[in-house]
Amino acid sequence: MISTIVWGTGNVGRAAIRAVDAHPGLELTAVVVHDPPKVGRDAGVLAGLDRELGVAATDDVHAVLAGRPQAVVYAASGDIRPDEALADVIRAIAAGAVVVTPALYALYDQRNAPAEVRDPVAAAVAIGGGSLFASGVDPGWGNDVLPILISGLGTEVDVIRCQEIFDYTTYDQEDSVRFLVGMGQPLDYDAPMIAATVPTMVWGGQVRMIARALAVEFDDIREVVERRPLERTVETAAMGTFEAGTQGALRFEVQGIVAGEPRIVVEHVTRIHASCAPDWPLPPTGDGAHRVIIEGNPRIEVSVEATDEKGNRADGGNATAVGRLVGAIDWLVAAEPGLYDALDVPLRPAVGRLGARRG
Template sequence: MIATVVWGTGNVGRAAIRAVDAHPALDLTGVLVHSPGKVGRDAGELGGLGRELGVAASSDIGAVLAAGPQAVVYAASGDIRPTEALADITRAMRAGAVVVTPALYALYDQRNAPPELREPVLAAVADGGGSLFVSGVDPGWGNDVLPLLISGLGTTVDVLRCQEIFDYSTYDQPDSVRYLIGMGQPMGYTPPMLMATVPTMVWGGQIRLMARALGVELDEIRETLERRPLEDTVRTRTMGEFEAGTQGAVRFEVQGIVGRQPRIVIEHVTRIHPSCAPDWPSPPNGVGAHRVVVEGRPRIEVTIEATDEGENRSAGGNATAVGRLVGAIDWLADAKPGLYDALDVPLRPALGKLGRRQR
């Protein structure tokens, strides 16, 4: 069994606790938290399992890493603290751990990551013998391995499009929804996530990764952006009221340009209420979905809906992204120490999980 620590217990960390507990090759040995109110609480409670796992949450990073875990699921946010996230991750790698995380966007395509990010990671590999695999929560598989797999079914491919389509009214993360994405803010407010070049910083690595897999040369990466205001004030179950006239929907694309045309596209369509921008793509269930569209011959469209934590499709997206990361741990543990991306790490069947109950 691979001794595994989950670092962070937010939307991603909750799903990570459940995924590690369910994995037949992993043993949850520690949980790291930042909030004093979570210290000492059982991992099963924090993960929403409804039963205890006998692992108490700790805020003592040094003590948890000194116990020598073989793997760490780094589930703490890197959105507004990338420097701190990098320091945490390299610290775990220097302790000899395999680390999987969605926190460092630029390492989606690790071969073309900035030297100031890549070099500290490679130094940590050399110092401690750990490994790192980064994949997104949007989810990563929806912007790399799935579209690449589906593209191979076509005779010709004109455009490869990946879509995330979500109503964020059920997403319990107000700081990200209100301030990073800007829902409920005046239309004159420019959300950090929508500033020029930021979408490319976040999703450009996946565009480059797919281009590399498809054997094409990118001319450039472009961005498009549309925003719509709410026509009426709406109230959400998890995040309260969003006023009429404030931002209610966002649609943007990160486009990989090949031969002067957008050929590889990652598109996000997000709303705080289904009444906003009804002419934009909507998920079949009205809540959320991920979709891959291959424009070519034949035209292929695949839509995936995932549900977790009751009927929460946002949590389902987190859970499948976490499943990709946690499912890679035993492969990484057997591989040589290094820095890996989605083209390196295979997406494997649910070996040993079929019909298995959580421990």
């Protein structure tokens, strides 16, 4: 059994605890929290399971890493604390752990990461013998391995388009929705997620990985952003009121330009209510989906709808992203220490988990 800790118990961390517990080759040995009221609480309770796991949450990072865990699922946020997240991950790698995380956007495509991010991680690998695999929660597989796999089914490929389409009406993540993405804010609000160069920083690596897999060189990466106002005030159960006239929908693209045309595109279409921007792409059913479209001969379209146990599609998407990361741990432990990306790490089958639901 591979001793594994989960660091952070937000939306991603809760899914990570459940994923580690369900994996037959992993043993959950510690859970790290930052919120004092969570200290001492059982991991199963924090994860929303109907049973305790016998692992009490702690805020003593030093003691946890001193125990030399083999793997760390780093689930704490990197959105508004990127420097702190990087420092945490470096600390775990230097302690000898394999680290999987969605928090370090710049390292999704680790080969082209800025030196100021990549070099300290590489130094930690050399010191401690750990490894790093970073992949997204949007989810990463939807913007790398899935489109690459599907592209191989076509005879001719003109455009590869990866879409995340979500209605945030029931999403319980108010700070991210209101302040990071800008829902409910004036249309001239400077939302950090769509500030110039930020979409490329977050999703450009996935565009580059698709290009690398297809042996394509692109001329440039471009960003296209469009925002729509709410035509009426809407109420949400999880986040309260969003006023008419404020941002109600956001659509942006990160485009890999080949011969002057956008050929590899990662696109996000998000709303705070289904009534806003009805002419934009919609999920096949429910409140969200991930879609890959291969324009070419033949035209191929694949939509993936993941739903968690409470029926939430956004959290279901998080769970699949976490499943990809947690499922890679045993491969990473067996591999040489180093930095890895989605093209290095194979998508792992659910060995030992078919029909083995617990609880």
